Amino acid sequence: MGGPSKFKIKLPSFKPELAESIEVKESNKPAQEKPAKRVRKRKAPSPDEYIPVGAEIEGIGADDIEELSENEDEYYKLGAEDDEFKDYAALKLKPDHANRPLWVCPDGRIFLETFSPVYRQAYDFLIAIAEPVCRPECVHEYVLTPHSLYAAVSIGLNTQTIITVLNRLSKVQLPPEINAFIQESTGNYGKVKLVLHRNKFWVESPYPDILRALLKDEVIKKAHVAAPEGKSGFTVMAGLTEQAALDLTKEVEMAEVEEIADGSNPEPDAAAVDLGVAAAEALARAETTQRELHSFEIEPSQVEHVKARCLPGGLNYPMLEEYDFRNDTVNPDLNIELKPHVQHRPYQEKSMAKMFGNGRARSGIIVLPCGAGKSLVGITAAARIKKSVLCLVTNSVSVDQWKHQFKLWTNLQDHQISRFTSDQKESFAGVSGVTITTYTMVSYSGRRSEESARVMDEIASREWGLLLLDEVHVVPAQMFRKVIGIVKAHCKLGLTATLVREDERISDLNFLIGPKLYEANWLDLTRAGHIANVQCAEVWCPMTKEFYREYLKKDNAARRQLLYVMNPNKFQACQFLIQYHEQVRGDKIIVFSDNIFALREYAQRLRKPFIYGGTSHQERTRVLAAFKRSAEVSTVFLSKVGDNSIDIPEANVLIQISSHAGSRRQEAQRLGRILRAKKGKPGSQAADEFNAFFYTLVSKDTQEMYYSTKRQQFLIDQGYSFKVITNLLDAAGGANLQLSTRDEQLDVLAKVLAAGEEEAGVEVADVTDDVIRTKRALAQRTTGNLAKLSGADGLTYMEYDTGKAQKPRLTTKSGKMRHIMFRKHAQGKL
Amino acid sequence: MRGVLLQCDVPAKEFILSLNDSKPTNERFVILDLDDTHLFVQPTVVEWLEKRLKEFNEENTYQPPRREDVR
Numbered sequence: 066m067g068g069p070s071k072f073k074i075k076l077p078s079f080k081p082e083l084a085e086s087i088e089v090k091e092s093n094k095p096a097q098e099k100p101a102k103r104v105r106k107r108k109a110p111s112p113d114e115y116i117p118v119g120a121e122i123e124g125i126g127a128d129d130i131e132e133l134s135e136n137e138d139e140y141y142k143l144g145a146e147d148d149e150f151k152d153y154a155a156l157k158l159k160p161d162h163a164n165r166p167l168w169v170c171p172d173g174r175i176f177l178e179t180f181s182p183v184y185r186q187a188y189d190f191l192i193a194i195a196e197p198v199c200r201p202e203c204v205h206e207y208v209l210t211p212h213s214l215y216a217a218v219s220i221g222l223n224t225q226t227i228i229t230v231l232n233r234l235s236k237v238q239l240p241p242e243i244n245a246f247i248q249e250s251t252g253n254y255g256k257v258k259l260v261l262h263r264n265k266f267w268v269e270s271p272y273p274d275i276l277r278a279l280l281k282d283e284v285i286k287k288a289h290v291a292a293p294e295g296k297s298g299f300t301v302m303a304g305l306t307e308q309a310a311l312d313l314t315k316e317v318e319m320a321e322v323e324e325i326a327d328g329s330n331p332e333p334d335a336a337a338v339d340l341g342v343a344a345a346e347a348l349a350r351a352e353t354t355q356r357e358l359h360s361f362e363i364e365p366s367q368v369e370h371v372k373a374r375c376l377p378g379g380l381n382y383p384m385l386e387e388y389d390f391r392n393d394t395v396n397p398d399l400n401i402e403l404k405p406h407v408q409h410r411p412y413q414e415k416s417m418a419k420m421f422g423n424g425r426a427r428s429g430i431i432v433l434p435c436g437a438g439k440s441l442v443g444i445t446a447a448a449r450i451k452k453s454v455l456c457l458v459t460n461s462v463s464v465d466q467w468k469h470q471f472k473l474w475t476n477l478q479d480h481q482i483s484r485f486t487s488d489q490k491e492s493f494a495g496v497s498g499v500t501i502t503t504y505t506m507v508s509y510s511g512r513r514s515e516e517s518a519r520v521m522d523e524i525a526s527r528e529w530g531l532l533l534l535d536e537v538h539v540v541p542a543q544m545f546r547k548v549i550g551i552v553k554a555h556c557k558l559g560l561t562a563t564l565v566r567e568d569e570r571i572s573d574l575n576f577l578i579g580p581k582l583y584e585a586n587w588l589d590l591t592r593a594g595h596i597a598n599v600q601c602a603e604v605w606c607p608m609t610k611e612f613y614r615e616y617l618k619k620d621n622a623a624r625r626q627l628l629y630v631m632n633p634n635k636f637q638a639c640q641f642l643i644q645y646h647e648q649v650r651g652d653k654i655i656v657f658s659d660n661i662f663a664l665r666e667y668a669q670r671l672r673k674p675f676i677y678g679g680t681s682h683q684e685r686t687r688v689l690a691a692f693k694r695s696a697e698v699s700t701v702f703l704s705k706v707g708d709n710s711i712d713i714p715e716a717n718v719l720i721q722i723s724s725h726a727g728s729r730r731q732e733a734q735r736l737g738r739i740l741r742a743k744k745g746k747p748g749s750q751a752a753d754e755f756n757a758f759f760y761t762l763v764s765k766d767t768q769e770m771y772y773s774t775k776r777q778q779f780l781i782d783q784g785y786s787f788k789v790i791t792n793l794l795d796a797a798g799g800a801n802l803q804l805s806t807r808d809e810q811l812d813v814l815a816k817v818l819a820a821g822e823e824e825a826g827v828e829v830a831d832v833t834d835d836v837i838r839t840k841r842a843l844a845q846r847t848t849g850n851l852a853k854l855s856g857a858d859g860l861t862y863m864e865y866d867t868g869k870a871q872k873p874r875l876t877t878k879s880g881k882m883r884h885i886m887f888r889k890h891a892q893g894k895l
Numbered sequence: 896m897r898g899v900l901l902q903c904d905v906p907a908k909e910f911i912l913s914l915n916d917s918k919p920t921n922e923r924f925v926i927l928d929l930d931d932t933h934l935f936v937q938p939t940v941v942e943w944l945e946k947r948l949k950e951f952n953e954e955n956t957y958q959p960p961r962r963e964d965v966r
Contacts, residue, residue, distance in 0.1 A: 610909060
């Protein structure tokens with residue numbers, strides 16, 4: 066039984082867009098007759114015919130072409146047997162298509178050639194209008210969706226610009242379907258805005274007709290707060306300042322001049338594209354700034370429903386949330402400046418530009434890989450808005466880390482930053498400041514201590530300029546709703562690295578926070594040296610005979626995971642890798658295990674420190690500090706508490722011995738732990754050199770193989786490739802490894818079989834993959850709590866009823882007034 | 896006695912043995928357990944075994960789902 070056949074590296078496989086380059090003829094001979102050749106060139110391209118740009122990449126040499134021209138009947142439609150095959154041969158190529166980077170297909174997919182000279186501009190444009198699907202090295206796949214177009218409009222692009230620029234970049238004439246789709250999806254966008262004004266929510270639009278139409282809807286009618294004294298109409302406010310519009314007309318004119326110049330030159334000019342975008346943005350703004358704005362008020366509690374109702378699925382008037390922070394005189398300014406030494410990387414600049422495109426702050430999500438400086442983006446946004454900031458993070462450790470970041474990058478002092486956790490309940494001095502807290506603290510619905518209730522009141526009563534949401538993907542929608550219901554913020558900025566979830570609840574974020582403003586390309590950042598260049602490897606460890614026998618037994622179903630995690634060959638592989646990286650390369654290593662039994666067992670056998678949900682905050686801090694500073698501690702074992710936001714920039718090797726089933730997000734988050742750019746070792750300046758290593762140890766012939774491949778999908782879509790190592794231990798040779806005798810292995814096996822079911826499972830099911838299970842929990846064995854997820858286990862906010870505060874009981878059990886003596890006694894007067 | 900000599904790797908052998916053990920005594924097909932990689936079995940089951948092995952292998956292999964049509 067060999068290893069299952071796997072495709073580890075996702076080649077830029079055949080995509081429909083290449084169909085144009087295939088000579089389309091009905092072939093009578095079955096394709097199998099020429100199985101080894103992937104031929105898709107016609108015999109003799111005449112000058113005006115297309116020569117596929119990617120020919121070399123697909124590995125077609127001149128020989129293939131020659132061969133084909135000899136027997137011309139044998140045309141082979143590449144991939145025609147594939148179910149996904151689509152024939153776009155009918156699309157007309159433009160004469161100068163070779164200079165244009167995009168293939169736009171009628172089904173909404175767009176393919177981008179990364180080797181095009183205008184790749185960078187095309188990428189910036191595409192990421193604004195389309196959703197990335199898969200981004201390997203040479204050809205990227207994107208798709209146009211209503212949500213992605215909504216995002217495009219919200220950053221100021223209008224329908225016409227989207228179509229024009231897309232057409233300019235496309236190799237083929239824009240298919241009419243696409244044209245219609247963009248028109249239809251964007252026609253209603255950007256007409257309605259949601260504004261938080263003087264602590265009340267308003268729906269605002271320059272078109273009173275649209276507002277009237279909206280009010281006819283049941284949901285919105287319910288949410289509408291009627292004007293007090295029978296005034297039927299809408300509140301009318303003056304349009305925004307004209308200054309912006311004036312500046313913009315200038316920009317438009319300039320862009321137009323450029324446009325004419327561009328007309329004479331058919332090549333897509335990068336500058337022209339940029340300007341086109343700017344022009345469109347300018348137009349869009351000019352339009353909205355000159356009109357009267359009509360608005361009506363809605364109930365704060367109904368905001369989310371109203372927003373959801375207005376999305377494309379419902380009324381199709383998606384609302385934009387904008388905050389005109391410069392003209393906000395009600396909320397006190399926060400004196401926050403970035404320190405002069407702060408330098409932004411290009412992608413950080415870009416994401417900021419998207420957020421503040423028109424001088425107002427937009428709500429939305431910025432997606433950057435872990436370790437690429439997400440916090441700096443958030444802090445820069447805060448410094449731009451200069452109002453009070455509420456920063457929500459996942460656990461108390463990151464609360465401290467964010468505070469540190471704020472002090473590192475800005476001029477804020479200790480007294481202006483307050484933390485609100487179970488340990489620290491601070492409030493900032495002065496009228497404005499920064500508060501950092503966790504999602505759990507804010508959404509906690511039980512009784513609070515007096516002190517924490519006071520801080521919560523402060524949070525709820527304030528109008529926040531910016532609500533920063535760290536790691537937005539981890540928080541279940543319900544909790545978000547609650548938080549957003551409690552906190553009144555003008556602008557919400559979500560930060561995340563991995564916008565995937567196994568339960569597909571991501572789309573909720575679209576209306577809970579806002580559209581995705583920017584998403585960086587991992588491989589580009591790697592190439593630019595902003596994040597570490599990671600070698601990903603999957604190490605296949607054969608199961609030993611005894612372990613496999615137990616694995617197959619039906620009554621061991623609950624222990625299966627433990628059996629493949631504790632596989633002695635895997636243990637040896639782990640030990641070998643640790644020894645190699647510690648001793649030969651002097652690396653810092655993190656080992657991840659979701660399984661607590663295995664975590665403890667491995668760590669104790671190898672004499673390394675380990676951290677899991679039950680580890681106290683103090684010990685955790687101590688271990689991490691030792692790991693950072695001491696040369697003695699080069700390896701640390703972490704359970705899934707380490708998945709998110711434990712910041713260990715030193716680590717550059719990651720070994721994964723067990724994981725949560727097929728969670729793509731966990732895989733990406735874990736990779737993120739070692740992604741922070743590493744300083745090259747002196748002497749080794751080669752750009753291609755890997756400076757970080759990500760190993761997944763997998764027991765062969767078990768379920769783990771399945772999960773492991775599934776988990777890698779997200780990273781593969783980001784362009785990573787996984788190397789499979791099948792014979793690690795052969796190479797290890799006689800290294801001094803534990804568990805090499807059969808007796809030792811059998812001891813471990815006995816221990817595994819003796820382990821209780823509780824122990825054998827994953828770190829008990831209070832935290833599932835992405836969701837903190839609320840209802841319908843499938844396998845919840847203990848009363849779960851969020852604290853474990855957030856790493857604050859044992860430090861949770863608790864309140865005990867001492868009984869002292871009990872209301873004096875003045876009546877008897879049957880409800881009659883008690884005797885005066887008892888009453889007095891109960892009131893403490895006796 | 897007629898039979899077929901099977902040569903397989905360690906996990907496959909364990910898998911076949913577990914199939915054998917899951918059957919009632921009179922239906923068991925393994926005649927002799929020779930060593931770590933060899934089994935002597937009834938000739939009738941070979942095809943069935945191959946099928947089961949293939950299924951088992953597939954269970955442990957992930958196929959990314961096809962992306963359904965975008966719109």
